[in-house]
Amino acid sequence: MLYVLLDSHRPIKKVTLIYSINSIVSSSQSAKNLGVILDNTLSFSTNIKAVARSCRFMLYNIRRVRPCLTQEAAQVLIQALVISRLDYCNSLLAGLPACAIKPLQLIQNAAAHLVFNLPKFSHVTPLLRSLHWLPVEARIRYKTMVLAYGAVRGTAPQYLQALIRPYTQTRALRSSTSGLLASLPLRKYSSRSARSAQSKLFAALAPQWWNKLPHDARTAESITTFRRHLKPHLFKEYLG
Structure with missing residues (x-):
């Protein structure tokens, strides 16, 4: 069972236990749902660390067999096992500062270096262009x-x-059909x-x-x- 307490504008009093019909549900600093770790501040820092750790493990294993792979095979393997993990539910990270998603960008940089079998300090932008990979923030x-x-x-x-x-505008202007969106009042x-x-x-x-x-x-x-x-x-x- 998973419960989430949301606050409108006043601090929520600390809740440690919730009693249901047949069980007691204790609170936690984080919980996993559909493979994504939600933390109690919705900063997704725990999930980012977990994704980065998983990707590093995959890159480590691919690096061991990289001498046996062609560049094309390495790219296919890395896209399937690493880039796909960076992309999974990544829209949840929208709006986070660059420093928060930097661990994921470092993973993508390492992946690009591994595809071309280059040192980790090689300039990565030309590699991303060549692979036609959008950076993590753009993804x-x-x-x-x-x-x-x-x-x-x-x-x-x-x-x-x-x-x-x-x-929409009161007068029929060209901009009214240009597909723009209005900001909702918050x-x-x-x-x-x-x-x-x-x-x-x-x-x-x-x-x-x-x-x-x-x-x-x-x-x-x-x-x-x-x-x-x-x-x-x-x-x-x-x-x-």
């Missing part, structure tokens, strides 16, 4: 925008669609921690990132077309 943004596209088009779950509102908090947490919400990030996309991406008629416009846009922004 998080990519996944978030794919979810936003589903919400805009009505294919995402209802709870995500409820967080999206098309931008509660105003006085504490810095509450404002910081609020800035990471999907309802706050999705319109902000979506409105920066090129017009062709925002108005794409299919998810395939949307992805085709989205990745080059992020690739250019993050890797030049």
Whole structure:
């Protein structure tokens, strides 16, 4: 059994035990759900450490057999066993500062070096360009925008669609059909921690990132077309 206590604006009193019909559920600093570790501050620091540790183990094993692999085989293996772990549920990390996701970026850097069998201090940006790998931060943004596209088009779950509102104007201007999103009104908090947490919400990030996309991406008629416009846009922004 998993329970989560959410606070609106007042501190929650410490709860150590919850009694259910047939059992007693004790509180914990973290809990795993669908392979993702949720901590009691939703910083995802515990999950990031776990993912990084798992990826390091995979890279260690691949490095042992790297002399027997071609570059193409090494890339396929690393993408299947390492990059896929970096991508799993990564939209949960949207809005985290660069320092928080740095361990994951270091893993991707090490993976790129291993594909090309280069020393770890080799410049990584040309390697990422050659592999056509978006950096970790861009991959998080990519996944978030794919979810936003589903919400805009009505294919995402209802709870995500409820967080999206098309931008409209009173006069019929060209911008009214450009696929922009309006920012939903959010509660105003006085504490810095509450404002910081609020800035990471999907309802706050999705319109902000979506409105920066090129017009062709925002108005794409299919998810395939949307992805085709989205990745080059992020690739250019993050890797030049």
